[in-house]
Amino acid sequence: MEPERKQEIANLRTLNLTPKQIARKLGLRVSEVSAVIRAQAEENALAHGKTATLDPLFECWVNGGAVEHFFDNPTPSTTIVEDESQGMAIVTVTRKAGHNRLVVCTYLLDYWCLGLKDTIGPRKFSTQDYAYFIDQAYQGFEEQPQKISLEQAQAMVYSVIDYAEGLGFKPHRDFQNSKAHLGEWDGQGKLDCGRDGKPCYFCGPYDDPKKILKTLTENVGEGNFDYVIEGESYR
Template structure:
């Protein structure tokens, strides 16, 4: 392995909410088979669809897996949380990923690395255009993803505009001010507490 080369991929997993956002047209590349088996899109009113999880695991040494996870807010904030690289054995990896995906509806799906990259960087790019930086630990896990060629993207935002859903660790006032500055009053939707504002 040359200097700077990443370990081989062991497995990439994504939550169903992200799988449903993949392009519906078959592509002439390695993900053609995946894209022709897309799950049906659920009701866009489902608030859970705004959040998704991607896990990228690479083979470290014998029986060891290096794993990172990326919590994505694809409607607004981009990379909302990340777990920097940690090394586990194969049994612990299975337990670890099951625990990570437990809060998400449906079963995680295995995806090619290019798809995982497209999900993470699409969300990141969208949020940065709104004025939001990725989670503070993203830099520690950035190199684990590899280089994105930009070919595979998912559509971010909701109904063509940002939709901010407040989380327990957010600063809603600061986020709302950022959205007003980047998009202008009335050009985004939000839900603080339990009631949506459109």
């Protein structure tokens, strides 16, 4: 559809006309008008997400094992993969949304292979409920969670996503909802991912291992990655 006609639809929509009324007025099908209105709404939402002012930062958390891996002792690992928590991180970014109100997004990262596996938020909490949420979020890790800077949180999430995309894995679809909460990353301090210089895939309970191994083989080549699937391992 021509840009001029799309603008006419936008102008009529601002007058609170329904798609059916606009279609009748412009001699178009209702489905055509509805499609344009949806596309314009999506564009406006994306533009708003890029320009909206973020709430001030409150704090950021990550499990202690990830801190050791990326920031305290960034050296190759020679340990045997024993459980799914290895190579995993939960990054929590919390912003203050007013008195006694916090807004939280979490990012579940597989920094050895799959990238951003899941993300939740933005979710609102009272300060009391928030303390309980943080405690529950990191119960699956042996190490205590540690506070990190926003820049470190951004570097972790975006470095892991970039690494996984190079292997053929896209970030979780809900990242479009939680991405803006991270703020703009300047690209500084990019982190190395993988294990011992190559991908290491540990099969999770909801994974499709055949599909994942096929993707790894196609993108990095057979023998250029490690994996652990139901007790079977290749290294």
